[in-house]
Amino acid sequence: MRLSGKTALVTGAASERSIGWGIARALAAEGADVVVNDVAQAEALAARAEQVRAMGRRSAAVVADVTQPEQVARMFHEAVGALGRVDIVVNNAGIIRWEHFLEITPVELRAVVNVNIMGTVHVCQAAARQMIAQGGGGRIILTSSVQSDMQFPITPVYGATKKAAHTLVGVMALELAQYGITVNHIGPGWVQSALNDPSPELQTEDGIAAQRQAVPLRRAGEIDEMGRAVVYFASADGDYTTGAFLRVDGGLGISKYSS
Amino acid sequence: MNTHEALLGRRCLLAGTIDTTLVEVGAALVAAGAEVMAAESPLWGDLVTEAVRLEADDPAALATDLRAIEPPDVLVIQAGWRERGRFLDSTPQDWAAALTQNFEAPVYLSQAVARRMIEAGKGGRIIFLSGVEGVMPFEEMGTAGTTLTMLTAMARMMAVDLARYGITVNVVTVGWMDSGRLANFGAATQQHILEGIPAGQAGTPADVGAAVCFLASAAAGYVTGVNMTVDGGYLLTRAGGRTMFEGG
Numbered sequence: 158m159r160l161s162g163k164t165a166l167v168t169g170a171a172s173e174r175s176i177g178w179g180i181a182r183a184l185a186a187e188g189a190d191v192v193v194n195d196v197a198q199a200e201a202l203a204a205r206a207e208q209v210r211a212m213g214r215r216s217a218a219v220v221a222d223v224t225q226p227e228q229v230a231r232m233f234h235e236a237v238g239a240l241g242r243v244d245i246v247v248n249n250a251g252i253i254r255w256e257h258f259l260e261i262t263p264v265e266l267r268a269v270v271n272v273n274i275m276g277t278v279h280v281c282q283a284a285a286r287q288m289i290a291q292g293g294g295g296r297i298i299l300t301s302s303v304q305s306d307m308q309f310p311i312t313p314v315y316g317a318t319k320k321a322a323h324t325l326v327g328v329m330a331l332e333l334a335q336y337g338i339t340v341n342h343i344g345p346g347w348v349q350s351a352l353n354d355p356s357p358e359l360q361t362e363d364g365i366a367a368q369r370q371a372v373p374l375r376r377a378g379e380i381d382e383m384g385r386a387v388v389y390f391a392s393a394d395g396d397y398t399t400g401a402f403l404r405v406d407g408g409l410g411i412s413k414y415s416s
Numbered sequence: 417m418n419t420h421e422a423l424l425g426r427r428c429l430l431a432g433t434i435d436t437t438l439v440e441v442g443a444a445l446v447a448a449g450a451e452v453m454a455a456e457s458p459l460w461g462d463l464v465t466e467a468v469r470l471e472a473d474d475p476a477a478l479a480t481d482l483r484a485i486e487p488p489d490v491l492v493i494q495a496g497w498r499e500r501g502r503f504l505d506s507t508p509q510d511w512a513a514a515l516t517q518n519f520e521a522p523v524y525l526s527q528a529v530a531r532r533m534i535e536a537g538k539g540g541r542i543i544f545l546s547g548v549e550g551v552m553p554f555e556e557m558g559t560a561g562t563t564l565t566m567l568t569a570m571a572r573m574m575a576v577d578l579a580r581y582g583i584t585v586n587v588v589t590v591g592w593m594d595s596g597r598l599a600n601f602g603a604a605t606q607q608h609i610l611e612g613i614p615a616g617q618a619g620t621p622a623d624v625g626a627a628v629c630f631l632a633s634a635a636a637g638y639v640t641g642v643n644m645t646v647d648g649g650y651l652l653t654r655a656g657g658r659t660m661f662e663g664g
Contacts, residue, residue, distance in 0.1 A: 270519070
């Protein structure tokens, strides 16, 4: 096991069909103790923590809104209280809205920017401060998207926030390297997660077939596959990797058409 | 290329951060025959033919403001928030200002102007002025860079959605200019920065004006969704130092 004795915090992990849970489960499978977070769904979140404990790891469930700095501070306080320290922080919480450019409204734009940008800023600042206070070292990993490379017109605000992860991860990697902290991000493509359920492209069998056809590997990604990519960055295997982006998308990001 | 009168009679709305660069862009557009509309500022001199009121953070008010003028043919927005600071020191206030100036306001204004262009049925040109921080990460420029990257991504998707209306959307990424911020640094830092520019010298606002004139002209009708860097090659390589601002 590659993460024995390590402790982790994963945001956005309440749903059993979330990438966050796939990440938490993969970290626990490699031996890490894992605190799970989400903004609501306290009961589901508690169930995820129980599943982690059933794997023989320590866990805790912390409900907190990542858009609120004081709640993020409390989340880290509770995570450190439960596990003693935090070696790995996975900033995974994110939201998506489907609208074309001309349909963007301030309310929806700000909702996406608040979680995907400001939530990331608050969590990563708190993570880095905690890691520095622990004496340095640590792993910060973001869940971004294939849209970090190529944005889709039906999700322009979401795509903008995900492309921005390249810059934000890069700057954090540059500035936090002196503390031994690495910062990287993974780029899921089509994952059959709760987040993607409302996608207009996935409401019919034809739509799902077209989606499958767009992916060179001809299938959706599994949440655990996202988790195992995070494990690479979190483990000693990723010691020399910082500021990197790893698409885990079955090739979606390199295909204009796939047939 | 003879650009004289390439934009004869084109109505250009210039918005965002008004500085030497944007004023020179206006001058280049006027030299090519265009009319310039902009919010009032003493920096414009006599370039502006029509003063415009723009309440940039409120789409409804913006739509009303734009009703007061004939629809523009060309929209140029300079996303101008560029404060320096380390990521760990950045405050929610910094981020709010950067997000507003570099992303949210440009999105709402271009959306409102695009609607006017679509109504007028004559196509149009939307051009954002961004910075090198939005293309690659630089220490101490995380807040500016992240928000500029958001705008460049949005511009690409705008280009997709507005292409059917004959509206092109492009970004001009501006490198170090011989005006403005470069002059704020000491001689050693200026030299370090200049050594990182393959062209060996800073650009001029006129270089930016020429790029904007091309993208605004009929010659660029099939160019959309690009990010044109006007930086003397700055982003292609790096100098020996750690930061953009070695030596502060």
